[in-house]
Amino acid sequence: MGVDVFDTNMPKRYSPVVTEAANSDDVPNLPPTSWAVLGMLSHADELSGYDLKKWADWSLQFFYWSPSYSQIYAELKRLEKHGLATSRAVIQQDGVRGKRMYTITESGRKAAARWVNDAPVEAPVLKHSVMLRVWLGNLAEPERLREMLEAHIAYVEKMAKRAEADAKGAESNPDWAYPSAVLRWCTRHYESERDLAQELLADIDTLPKRRRRKHG
Amino acid sequence: MGVDVFDTNMPKRYSPVVTEAANSDDVPNLPPTSWAVLGMLSHADELSGYDLKKWADWSLQFFYWSPSYSQIYAELKRLEKHGLATSRAVIQQDGVRGKRMYTITESGRKAAARWVNDAPVEAPVLKHSVMLRVWLGNLAEPERLREMLEAHIAYVEKMAKRAEADAKGAESNPDWAYPSAVLRWCTRHYESERDLAQELLADIDTLPKRRRRKHG
DNA sequence: CGTTGCATGTAAGGTGTTACATGATTAC
DNA sequence: GTAATCATGTAACACCTTACATGCAACG
Numbered sequence: 001m002g003v004d005v006f007d008t009n010m011p012k013r014y015s016p017v018v019t020e021a022a023n024s025d026d027v028p029n030l031p032p033t034s035w036a037v038l039g040m041l042s043h044a045d046e047l048s049g050y051d052l053k054k055w056a057d058w059s060l061q062f063f064y065w066s067p068s069y070s071q072i073y074a075e076l077k078r079l080e081k082h083g084l085a086t087s088r089a090v091i092q093q094d095g096v097r098g099k100r101m102y103t104i105t106e107s108g109r110k111a112a113a114r115w116v117n118d119a120p121v122e123a124p125v126l127k128h129s130v131m132l133r134v135w136l137g138n139l140a141e142p143e144r145l146r147e148m149l150e151a152h153i154a155y156v157e158k159m160a161k162r163a164e165a166d167a168k169g170a171e172s173n174p175d176w177a178y179p180s181a182v183l184r185w186c187t188r189h190y191e192s193e194r195d196l197a198q199e200l201l202a203d204i205d206t207l208p209k210r211r212r213r214k215h216g
Numbered sequence: 217m218g219v220d221v222f223d224t225n226m227p228k229r230y231s232p233v234v235t236e237a238a239n240s241d242d243v244p245n246l247p248p249t250s251w252a253v254l255g256m257l258s259h260a261d262e263l264s265g266y267d268l269k270k271w272a273d274w275s276l277q278f279f280y281w282s283p284s285y286s287q288i289y290a291e292l293k294r295l296e297k298h299g300l301a302t303s304r305a306v307i308q309q310d311g312v313r314g315k316r317m318y319t320i321t322e323s324g325r326k327a328a329a330r331w332v333n334d335a336p337v338e339a340p341v342l343k344h345s346v347m348l349r350v351w352l353g354n355l356a357e358p359e360r361l362r363e364m365l366e367a368h369i370a371y372v373e374k375m376a377k378r379a380e381a382d383a384k385g386a387e388s389n390p391d392w393a394y395p396s397a398v399l400r401w402c403t404r405h406y407e408s409e410r411d412l413a414q415e416l417l418a419d420i421d422t423l424p425k426r427r428r429r430k431h432g
Numbered sequence: 433c434g435t436t437g438c439a440t441g442t443a444a445g446g447t448g449t450t451a452c453a454t455g456a457t458t459a460c
Numbered sequence: 461g462t463a464a465t466c467a468t469g470t471a472a473c474a475c476c477t478t479a480c481a482t483g484c485a486a487c488g
Contacts, residue, residue: 031475032345039352050439063347068477073441098484099439113355121364123371125343129248131279131401133337136255137394139329148337155339177423178353185347185416192408200401207393247447266467287448289469314456315467 027114028082032122033067036060037075038084038112041104043179048099049073059179062163062186076102084108134200142209146201153197160190243330244298248338249283252276253291254300254328257320259395264315265289275395278379278402292318300324350416358425362417369413376406 040052040060047055049072056066067075079085080102087102104112130152137145167183170176256268256276263271265288272282283291295301296318303318320328346368353361383399386392 032343032348033475035352036348039348039355042352042355048439049441059351060348063342063344063351065341065343069439070441070478071476074476109355112352116349116352116356117360121349121367122343122345124346124368125281125341126279127248127281127338127341128279129338130340131398132248132252132255132276133332134401135275135279135395135398136251136258136328136332137397138391139255139258139325140332144333151337152340174424175354178420179351181353181416181419181423182347182351184419185350185412188412188415192412196401196404196408199404200397203397203400204394207397208390249447264467265469284449285467286450286469290448 027111027119028084030078030082030115032064033071034075034078035112035115036064037067037072038079038104038108041079041085041102042109042112043176046101046103048101049076050099052076052102058162058166059183062159062166063182063189079108082111084111130197134204137204137207142204145204149197149201153194153201156190156193156197160187160194163187163190243327243335244300246294246298246331248280249287250291250294251328251331252280253283253288254295254320254324257295257301257318258325258328259392262317262319264317265292266315268292268318274378274382275399278375278382279398279405295324298327300327346413350420353420353423358420361420365413365417369410369417372406372409372413376403376410379403379406 036056037052040055041047044051044055049069052072053066053069056072060066076085076087080087083105085102085104085108087100089098089100091098130148133140133148134145163183163186167180167187170180170183252272253268256271257263260271265285268288269282269285272288276282292301292303296303299321301318301320301324303316306315306317346364349356349364350361379399379402383396383403386396386399
């Protein structure tokens with residue numbers, strides 16, 4: 001393994017060296033998911049855990065991932081414990097169900113800003129099970145591989161359309177300028193995934209078929 | 217939230233309905249990471265845990281992610297427990313260090329093939345911290361956003377070049393036809409990520425700057 | 433009157449990481 | 461000699477999911 005051009009170990013962070021400000025006690029050391037939830041709170045007045053989950057499915061989902069309900073509730077408690085968010089109980093009355101609404105605090109807004117600006121950026125994580133299967137293509141039935149890639153193409157097309165529709169809905173509001181820029185990125189990302197999957201499909205069709213059980 | 221065209225809940229699996237064969241007792245229910253490790257074993261004669269980690273850094277890394285040493289050792293034990301791999305101890309002698317070499321079993325090869333063909337395919341997982349920060353761009357310093365995106369572009373360019381070099385190295389061997397097709401996909405994927413990041417950079421430059429602390 | 437949606441949470445367990453420990457060999 | 465690499469593993473813990481429990485409201 002005498003390669004000298006590239007590092008074997010790619011960084012998990014883009015800037016591993018923590019600048020003095022980054023992990024001082026005014027910005028608690030939380031996982032990105034916490035900041036994602038706090039970030040959603042920063043885009044709204046008041047949200048319940050349920051609201052947050054629904055919204056995560058329509059926004060975070062495209063470029064991060066949507067945490068489960070239970071994790072969202074846990075994160076909210078943690079954020080409140082750190083003073084980054086506050087909550088008020090909305091008790092049930094007149095046929096309106098009880099719930100707990102969360103709001104970002106001023107301290108939370110500052111901490112989020114410092115996290116965005118100063119915390120080391122984690123390298124993007126990709127876990128592409130479809131590619132994992134193609135990578136093991138020598139074990140697979142060619143038809144199954146094709147089916148998988150076609151299901152994947154359908155999936156990314158759906159995501160591209162959803163992102164596009166969301167981007168359209170968001171771009172009218174100047175407060176959502178950054179979220180809509182990201183949604184435009186997502187649209188292009190999923191469209192590009194579609195094209196890449198189609199090229200891969202064409203690519204593996206040129207491969208000599210070493211195993212073929214049926215071709216009827 | 218009266219959208220009727222798309223599902224709010226995107227599938228975590230492409231085919232949630234398990235076909236009779238998929239989870240019968242002959243294919244143990246293991247996480248994708250286990251199959252990834254078994255898959256690496258299926259591409260080689262005999263590998264140590266250390267070898268597997270090194271190889272994961274150069275192959276899986278591009279489209280899946282590279283598990284830590286400790287997890288690889290744990291996965292190997294699990295695979296052996298299920299009879300999908302066997303190991304032999306290479307004791308140290310004549311200045312050669314001791315180690316344990318793992319081999320896929322015939323049963324392991326069959327199980328891996330059934331997993332690839334029949335198990336429901338997990339939707340790809342993307343955790344893009346860079347996009348998360350851009351999404352919170354209203355909290356950020358524009359210059360920091362720019363720096364992050366530029367670091368990201370440098371990262372994906374590095375990945376693209378590594379994938380391309382690997383693809384070149386692999387394509388001569390006909391046994392690696394599928395791995396090299398995937399590496400070509402990875403090359404295009406990272407090149408596309410670079411282009412997308414550049415477009416996003418241009419996109420956010422057109423945004424009205426609501427906050428600006430310094431511009432010297 | 434049953435299903436769906438709203439709403440919140442707990443418990444258990446799986447997945448995966450970091451830090452640590454150990455010790456030999458190789459390269460500078 | 462001391463730093464890096466080879467090689468394996470344990471322990472502690474963080475992260476996250478699934479399954480489960482609960483109960484009301486609205487819709488048909």
